[in-house]
Amino acid sequence: xxxxxxxxxxxxxxxxxxxxxxxxxERPAETAGExxxxxxxxxxxxxxxxxxxxxxxxxxxxxxxxxIRSALAAPVMQSWMTVFVAVVLQALPFLVLGVxxxxxxxxxxxxxxxxxxxxxxPGLAVPVAGMAGAVLPGCECASVPVAGALxxxxxxxxxxxxxxxxxxxxxxxxxxxxxxxxxxxPEMVLGRFAAGxxxxxxxxxxxxxxxxxxxxxxxxxxRYDGRSKGAAFWxxxxxxxxxxxxxxxxxxxxxxxLKTVAPADWLRTAAGNPFTAVGALAVxxxxxxxxxxxxxxxxxxLTQFSLTAKLVFLVVGPMIDLKLFxxxxxxxxRGFALRFAPATFVLAIAGAVVTGAVLL
Amino acid sequence: xxxxxxxxLHAGFTDLYLRYVKAGLRPLLLAAGAVLMVGAPxxxxxxxxxxxxxxxxxxxxxxxxxxxxDDGPDPGDEHDHRVDxxxxxxxxxxxxxxxxxxFALMLVAPPALGSYSAMRTGTALQQxxxxxxxxxxxxxxxxxxxxxxxxxxxxxxxxxxxxxxITGFVALDTKGAxxxxxxxxxxxxxxxxxxxxxxxxxxPPVLRPDAWLxxxxxxxxxxxxxxxxxxxxxxxxxxxxxxxxxxxxxxDESWNR
Numbered sequence: 001x002x003x004x005x006x007x008x009x010x011x012x013x014x015x016x017x018x019x020x021x022x023x024x025x026e027r028p029a030e031t032a033g034e035x036x037x038x039x040x041x042x043x044x045x046x047x048x049x050x051x052x053x054x055x056x057x058x059x060x061x062x063x064x065x066x067x068i069r070s071a072l073a074a075p076v077m078q079s080w081m082t083v084f085v086a087v088v089l090q091a092l093p094f095l096v097l098g099v100x101x102x103x104x105x106x107x108x109x110x111x112x113x114x115x116x117x118x119x120x121x122p123g124l125a126v127p128v129a130g131m132a133g134a135v136l137p138g139c140e141c142a143s144v145p146v147a148g149a150l151x152x153x154x155x156x157x158x159x160x161x162x163x164x165x166x167x168x169x170x171x172x173x174x175x176x177x178x179x180x181x182x183x184x185x186p187e188m189v190l191g192r193f194a195a196g197x198x199x200x201x202x203x204x205x206x207x208x209x210x211x212x213x214x215x216x217x218x219x220x221x222x223r224y225d226g227r228s229k230g231a232a233f234w235x236x237x238x239x240x241x242x243x244x245x246x247x248x249x250x251x252x253x254x255x256x257x258l259k260t261v262a263p264a265d266w267l268r269t270a271a272g273n274p275f276t277a278v279g280a281l282a283v284x285x286x287x288x289x290x291x292x293x294x295x296x297x298x299x300x301x302l303t304q305f306s307l308t309a310k311l312v313f314l315v316v317g318p319m320i321d322l323k324l325f326x327x328x329x330x331x332x333x334r335g336f337a338l339r340f341a342p343a344t345f346v347l348a349i350a351g352a353v354v355t356g357a358v359l360l
Numbered sequence: 361x362x363x364x365x366x367x368x369l370h371a372g373f374t375d376l377y378l379r380y381v382k383a384g385l386r387p388l389l390l391a392a393g394a395v396l397m398v399g400a401p402x403x404x405x406x407x408x409x410x411x412x413x414x415x416x417x418x419x420x421x422x423x424x425x426x427x428x429x430d431d432g433p434d435p436g437d438e439h440d441h442r443v444d445x446x447x448x449x450x451x452x453x454x455x456x457x458x459x460x461x462x463f464a465l466m467l468v469a470p471p472a473l474g475s476y477s478a479m480r481t482g483t484a485l486q487q488x489x490x491x492x493x494x495x496x497x498x499x500x501x502x503x504x505x506x507x508x509x510x511x512x513x514x515x516x517x518x519x520x521x522x523x524x525x526i527t528g529f530v531a532l533d534t535k536g537a538x539x540x541x542x543x544x545x546x547x548x549x550x551x552x553x554x555x556x557x558x559x560x561x562x563x564p565p566v567l568r569p570d571a572w573l574x575x576x577x578x579x580x581x582x583x584x585x586x587x588x589x590x591x592x593x594x595x596x597x598x599x600x601x602x603x604x605x606x607x608x609x610x611x612d613e614s615w616n617r
Contacts, residue, residue: 054459061463075476082470086380086549088461092368093388096395181551231406238403241396242455245364249457259550260477300551303484 076260084256090297091248094177096241103236107229122156126204129159130197133166143167144327151332157216162204165344168292168318169196178314181296187359188296188311195315195355199348206343215336247323251288255298258284271304281309282349285317292318308356315352320344364458367465368393376465378609379472381548472610473552475531475569478541482589484553487513499523499576504542505555505612511579511594519579526596527574527604528557530567533587538567540575540596544612552611558584561598572607576600 117132118125133143147164151157168174170193182188270280281302288298295317299310320341329337368389371377377389464470488509494500502524510519528540531554538559545552561577575598582595 057459061467075474078470079473079477081464081468082380082473083550085461085464085470089368089371089377089389089465090381090385090548090550092364093385093392096392097388100395228406230402231409234399234403234406237399241364241399242458246455246457249460252461253457255550260480297548297550303481303551303553 079260080256083259084252087252087255087298088249091252092245094173095245095248097173099237099240103233103240107232107236118155118159122158122208123205125156125159126162126208127201129155129163130166130200130204133163133168133200134170134193134197135172144324144331148331151216156208157211157213158204158208161207161340162200165203165319166196166200169200169315174292174296174318178296181300185307188307188314191311191352191355191359192314194359195311195348195352196318198355199315199319199344199351202347202351203340203344206347207340215339216332247289250323251298254288258288268304271302271306271309274306274308277305277309278312278349278353281305281313282316282345285313286321286345288317289321289323307360308353311356311360312349312352315355316345316348319348364393364396364462366393366397367462368396371465375608376469378611379470379549382545382611382613383609385548471570472606473543473549474529475541477552478529478531478539478543478554478556479533480588481554483508483556483586483591483593484544485509485512485555485591485593491518494518494522499525501525503612503614504528504540504557505544505614507596508555508557508594511596512583512592516579516581516594523576523578523599524596525574525576526557527572527607529570529572529606529610531556532567532569538563539593540573542612543610544614549611555612556586556593558593558595559598560595562600563598564601572604573601574604 118128143164146167147160150160150163175189175193178192179186179189270276281299285295288295295314299313302310302313305313325337325341328340332340371380371389373390377386381389485505485508488506491510491514494502500522504526507519507524507526510516526540528542531539531541533539540557540559541554543549543552543554559575560580560582575596577596577598577600580595580597584593584595585591586593
């Protein structure tokens with residue numbers, strides 16, 4: 001099908017391909033054509049366009065900065081911007097740290113190592129993989145491709161999924177961030193670790209019991225095959241920073257809006273009842289899609305809510321949110337994500353509430 | 361990415377970062393900024409170097425792919441392209457959002473949280489662990505959070521017969537009553553909470569919200585309740601008030617110690 005495409009395609013085709021890139025089962029011929037040498041050139045063209053566009057936007061904003069400034073002078077906007085910038089600024093170092101570590105893992109540790117390290121019996125492999133997730137640092141955006149690679153290299157899907165869920169929730173970077181965000185509540189760190197591991201293992205076993213392989217579409221390509229280590233490393237870093245950074249900005253915007261615009265009593269009403277508090281923060285965790293390395297700070301800022309509700313926020317957020325759903329659908333297929341995500345959501349709430357009842 | 365790193369470094373090297381996050385995050389900010397500054401050119405360099413080789417490889421792979429494709433569509437096929445797409449266009453549209461905080465920082469540099477946030481949130485005064493001995497000077501420089509803690513939870517025992525000097529910003533409630541406020545934070549401005557002090561006595565006739573004041577005054581047992589969360593707010597009998605510039609670190613970070 002790719003041969004039917006002329007070698008010289010325009011950049012427009014290429015941009016079409018980008019628009020459809022996130023998902024969509026009807027993959028048009030254009031994307032296939034992208035693999036030809038001619039389209040690679042078109043790809044180059046797009047990159048030039050993107051930097052051109054960047055410069056244009058920069059110039060434009062500098063030119064019209066006066067009106068923009070006065071438009072943003074209202075106290076609501078000022079508070080919004082301050083909170084927004086603050087969330088982004090404090091999360092970025094953790095994001096960069098996580099991205100670096102995950103790039104090291106993805107590039108310098110051979111995947112066969114993971115396969116060898118895991119027990120052969122799937123029932124045993126699940127908790128081991130869950131614990132491995134606790135030791136291996138990474139943001140949830142990084143854990144999806146790593147889990148995909150694990151499945152492809154022959155690791156039991158149940159174990160890979162336990163890793164997928166536990167890695168972003170309970171790794172040392174995230175736990176450190178949690179400890180920093182809750183300086184006077186060390187039990188939050190413990191609760192997050194216990195609940196995260198519990199839910200990850202439960203999901204792994206659930207998959208082993210009920211899961212069917214035809215729901216899962218394992219990735220067929222290795223991301224880093226055939227390239228030098230340095231190239232793969234920096235490529236991974238850049239990809240993760242740009243992607244996760246973009247989603248982080250989105251989450252920060254939502255969080256800032258919530259903090260400055262949402263009527264304070266609206267949240268307080270939700271926080272007043274323990275059931276609505278848990279429900280509200282669980283939904284919030286999904287909608288906000290905050291990176292697991294930063295969500296503890298957002299949780300700490302939701303001062304009206306009970307600790308259990310905050311724990312639900314911290315456990316649900318790294319396991320399932322809007323951006324993770326998109327990434328899982330992209331890596332493992334939509335059929336998988338549609339079944340996996342709701343189950344994770346319910347189990348994560350249950351696990352966090354139980355842990356909260358025991359520990360907090 | 362390079363821009364993000366540059367802005368991080370800028371915020372870290374100036375005191376700008378203190379408006380948004382606690383002082384302890386500074387080394388992390390600087391390190392992250394440095395990594396991004398190094399990483400951006402490195403990624404571009406490798407991409408540039410790799411692309412030519414990649415193109416050749418792709419042509420070979422393509423020839424192979426066609427043979428497979430000619431046999432008819434297979435389910436794994438769809439996925440190939442998805443991965444490949446991911447390869448070719450790492451900067452999806454979502455990354456453009458990274459520009460928003462950059463503009464916010466570079467052009468607007470929003471001020472630290474002020475009276476607007478303070479009056480929307482209830483006072484966050486916590487019972488202190490203990491009370492350090494106040495220095496002997498007169499008046500005593502004391503943080504707003506410290507004063508409020510002593511006034512409410514120690515019934516002002518250590519404050520009797522002492523003149524205190526407190527710095528904070530002005531906030532007015534809906535009835536126009538003046539408060540002196542300091543935002544206290546755990547980590548960043550997103551979790552900042554106000555600690556409020558109601559002013560009485562010799563108050564300047566015109567008070568602008570968000571203006572920073574250094575007030576000198578004496579303890580008074582009078583207290584009021586914060587209408588937002590019904591927590592106690594102590595009063596301060598003001599004898600003198602003068603405007604001061606915004607302090608270097610506008611937040612109270614005593615919770616972090």
